[in-house]
Amino acid sequence: MSKLQLKAADLGAFMQKHQGRIYNAALNLLQNQLEAEEVTQDVFLEAYNKQQSFKGDASISTWLYRIAINKCIDILRKKQRRLKWTNPLKWMAAEALLPVEPTDFVHPGIVTENKEKAAILYNALLHLPVNQRTAYLLHDTEHLSYKEISEVLKTSIPAVESLLFRARQNLRKSIEKYYKD
Amino acid sequence: MKKEHWVDAVINSTHQIKPAGTNPFWVIRVQQKIKNQQENRHAVIAAKWVYSAAACFAALLVLNILTFSNTAAKSSKNNIQSVIQQYGFMQTDYYFLDPSTR
Numbered sequence: 001m002s003k004l005q006l007k008a009a010d011l012g013a014f015m016q017k018h019q020g021r022i023y024n025a026a027l028n029l030l031q032n033q034l035e036a037e038e039v040t041q042d043v044f045l046e047a048y049n050k051q052q053s054f055k056g057d058a059s060i061s062t063w064l065y066r067i068a069i070n071k072c073i074d075i076l077r078k079k080q081r082r083l084k085w086t087n088p089l090k091w092m093a094a095e096a097l098l099p100v101e102p103t104d105f106v107h108p109g110i111v112t113e114n115k116e117k118a119a120i121l122y123n124a125l126l127h128l129p130v131n132q133r134t135a136y137l138l139h140d141t142e143h144l145s146y147k148e149i150s151e152v153l154k155t156s157i158p159a160v161e162s163l164l165f166r167a168r169q170n171l172r173k174s175i176e177k178y179y180k181d
Numbered sequence: 182m183k184k185e186h187w188v189d190a191v192i193n194s195t196h197q198i199k200p201a202g203t204n205p206f207w208v209i210r211v212q213q214k215i216k217n218q219q220e221n222r223h224a225v226i227a228a229k230w231v232y233s234a235a236a237c238f239a240a241l242l243v244l245n246i247l248t249f250s251n252t253a254a255k256s257s258k259n260n261i262q263s264v265i266q267q268y269g270f271m272q273t274d275y276y277f278l279d280p281s282t283r
Contacts, residue, residue, distance in 0.1 A: 020200050109200055111197050140195065179184050
């Protein structure tokens with residue numbers, strides 16, 4: 001595979017090609033439009049600055065996803081740390097997979113009749129460990145293959161299968177708590 | 182059973198998701214950030230130079246303190262000697278001298 005040779009002038013076409021997927025992945029993971037926009041821009045800035053580090057052993061989109069996911073994980077960890085110190089009760093509830101409060105986030109691409117259910121799903125996703133949440137979203141909303149997810153998360157394919165299995169189990173447990181007869 | 186179906190419906194609610202639209206101006210923002218980086222690259226002093234300057238300053242400060250403390254100790258002895266010489270005191274006239282020199 002060839003190395004990446006990106007010039008500032010070529011950035012427009014490069015971003016046009018990849019920014020949609022990166023933005024949507026960041027938006028699903030962070031559930032915040034402003035943060036997702038920031039992450040998307042930072043991903044392309046880092047890709048431009050560190051293009052020599054692209055070895056060509058994975059596809060460019062996988063490499064960009066990896067940068068984006070790392071940035072999102074950093075933001076989520078910072079938020080968790082902040083929540084732990086500023087609101088320990090809420091943090092403990094989140095750790096115990098209890099419904100804390102409904103999030104007001106729904107992805108803008110969700111069809112209208114599914115918005116209510118999607119809000120519950122996004123809220124339940126917040127209670128998943130970050131690596132399970134990432135694997136689940138990359139597979140179910142970004143439609144990445146197990147191999148691609150393993151490259152993004154730098155792990156093995158069986159590990160991805162295990163992450164997805166546990167993510168679905170935890171997600172079901174969490175969603176069941178919202179069920180009303 | 183009804184609960185299971187409901188959970189499945191919640192999980193499948195994102196299956197027909199359409200990608201969220203992006204902003205074409207992000208490219209301009211990123212290009213501006215790259216331009217800013219290139220402009221600031223010349224203005225920023227490398228960390229190694231900052232640390233070496235700080236180390237030199239600290240070394241000079243330590244040397245100054247050491248030199249000053251040595252000369253201050255010597256000069257206090259010299260002052261007493263010069264007074265003895267000037268007024269022709271004998272070395273036995275201890276009442277002028279510092280108790281520590283007796």
